[in-house]
Amino acid sequence: MKRRLALTGLAGLGVTPWLLTACARPPVATHWYELRSPPPGPVPAARAGDGALWEVASTVVLPGALDRETLVVASGAASLQPLTGHRWVEPLRDAIPRLLVADLAVLRGPGLVWRAPVPPGVNPARRLRVEIVTLMADTGRQTLRLQARWWLTDSRPNGAAPGLGQADVHIPLADASVDALAAAHRLALWQLAVRIVESAPV
Template sequence: MTLPWRTIAWPLLIATLLAACGTTPQSHHYLLTAAEAPLPSGDSPTLGIGPISLSAYLNRNALVRRSGSNQLELSTTERWGEPLEDGITRVLGLNLAGLLQTKSVVRYPWHPARAPQYGIKVHVLEMDATADSATLVVEWLVYRPADASAIDRQLSRQSSPLPGPDADSNTLASLYSDMLLALSEDIAATIRARDAQSPADSTE
């Protein structure tokens, strides 16, 4: 018995369409990285990283680019390998541990009875890229958790040129990591200056 060609063709067509719908582009995941440094050997100063917060448009796992002054492009396949807030916390902690040679680094929130000497609060205002450059804008605060007093508050803006309009996301992640290192160096300099002014603070 020979079946009409339409009887055979329709199921094949439907199966082909369903298979096409089930195929999604492969996702790629990226990490921010800390600078290489010798393992810290000291126990002072004690540092607390956080809280770290993000502007709402960055609070997602997709890498963000700007295609115009007020237009964003959110990649469907280029993603952070961890929540961006966690990645920034991790990198700042590792960078500062190396720069200040201290093993005493904790993440916010910490136990109130074991508050660190210095807390580092960061709000990321911008972290995105155009066809020409990558930009990081943050407001940061170094404070004393013991009494919540501010030591230094700054608004920092960094921008790094991209090698071309088709720069890949791995290049972006590397540039953001470099800018976080520069931010870490500024924060470390503030803490060193404070310790130099008040040596007693470093032994609390």
């Protein structure tokens, strides 16, 4: 009887019982994902190219949809769907530059890749700047697509004009799980690093 009177009183205040029930629901559980540091695939023999030291920009340009902690997938012709309750431990704006430098260092060899700003005494001959254009799974979560471009500038006197490189990487997802989606992000970044090293001067 008391509960009925309480609900009646709340209804008089404009608060409906169904709204109270909705508010009483537990919050959505949060699942955390990370882009792990170890390379996700076989590591080829180091390819130093011309042996020049690289300075990699400390930031990577990302589209606005990726500048958030929640994982996102494509939806329909032009929509995006945030995956509620599924979040990155480390924002992509921080994880991508860190991993890119680490992957490039593995692929080129020790001491040849540095993240800006370089410490005193290190004199890089080339500077690398990277932009991620697309990093998104399709609506059916079957494929993750990464589109990127980069500029490798020769910082030495009378150096060559900046070289523009581009990559369009498609990663098949193992399944429709969010875990597979997160793992595909890591593999795509590794393949991007491979493409950058392969395109460098020799």
